[in-house]
Amino acid sequence: MDTSSINGILCDIGGVLYEGETPYPGAVEAVARLKASRPVRFITNTTQKTGAQVVAKLSAMGFDIDPSEVMTALDVTKAYLKRHGSTATFLLTDSAQRFFDDLPSEPCRFVVVGDAQENFTYARMNAAFRTLVEGGELLAAAKNRYFKDHDGRLSMDAGGFVSALEFASGKTAKVIGKPSADFYTLACASMGIEPGSAVMIGDDIESDIGGAQKAGLQGILVRTGKFQPSDLQRGITPDAVADSIASIML
């Protein structure tokens, strides 16, 4: 890939910088190197943590990352609700939901779905469905298919539950996080650069690479995190593939 035209870097977090609670070998140094070369934004579809919580976790692992350099799907979802002057029926973990406590309690025109884990109960799903049937709009903070869980196996992410509500209600979700072009454009704009001069680094062939490419960025796939060799046969061609973030030279 041509790196000379790259003026900014977007980088996924989980599965690229660390796994579980441990940074990948060389990842801390790689982040320092990337930041020294160009502006960087760390963007994540996590819907369990706010930007501040993500920074705290990264700092504890030794990464030197500023809160202004992080954008999570949860942050962008809250900004979206504020812009529309509405709160929502939330399908989120309890702690993620508390992040929205300062929104006014009405009007409630949206259903927001994130990675709610044990809060994906039938009762809560059905309440969300009824809100949609009665006119609510569906927002997917993220629509990822799965993530690599603590036990090393894949687990269902929010995407399936978004699909469930779409199918039952007949409505289509607006996706706030990756692979939404809005999310990539917003992250590039925060660095003052155009998508065409940015590169995205991620482990999710669809959300990170496919999404970034559709928004006009280049995409580098890393062979860490949720990467599986079969990802390269799914009709999306990364601009480059790297063994890990440590081997990316930009």
Add this chain to the structure above:
Amino acid sequence: MDTSSINGILCDIGGVLYEGETPYPGAVEAVARLKASRPVRFITNTTQKTGAQVVAKLSAMGFDIDPSEVMTALDVTKAYLKRHGSTATFLLTDSAQRFFDDLPSEPCRFVVVGDAQENFTYARMNAAFRTLVEGGELLAAAKNRYFKDHDGRLSMDAGGFVSALEFASGKTAKVIGKPSADFYTLACASMGIEPGSAVMIGDDIESDIGGAQKAGLQGILVRTGKFQPSDLQRGITPDAVADSIASIML
């Protein structure tokens, strides 16, 4: 519609014969009249009851229906598993799952999804997802979007949760119940008639009417149960529309 060529009748149950625990006015008499005119099969996507349980409920309400005249999605799902010599990971209510207790405990090559209600927990959904990722096949005992609940409002049916597993795993479910053409063909065959000479009576524009028409039957939509006026604007044209089963003369 032309009724002279009709040699057999298929009839949905919930929302057509009764609502809650109460038969619709004239429904008991209508069933007797239909049965006197032609062979009838009562087919239902319920995945909470076996045929025998359905008959017991109908008898208690005064309907004269023989077990041999009833086919439920649960019965057909069990027949499918037996034919394939396999058990499954089940997403069903506890009582529905007990209906499968006599299957051999292995091999387990399928995930079966029905209307599991409170058993649609994240843990169970994720276990089913993992079975699919590791090679299992997905069977939707039914894939209905919603049903009319005890409180008179719509509630999510199994379909959304089937979609969730399809989206997360990338696999497509085989649908056993309506609107599967197999289900309609099987029900017609049990009466010794061709789909082209059968009519289906139901309250679900997609599953009952659209599905039956695709399988070659005619379809009569009743304005009871989950019927909503907007159903007639969804691109499916019933061969006839009746206020209720009581007003159907065949």
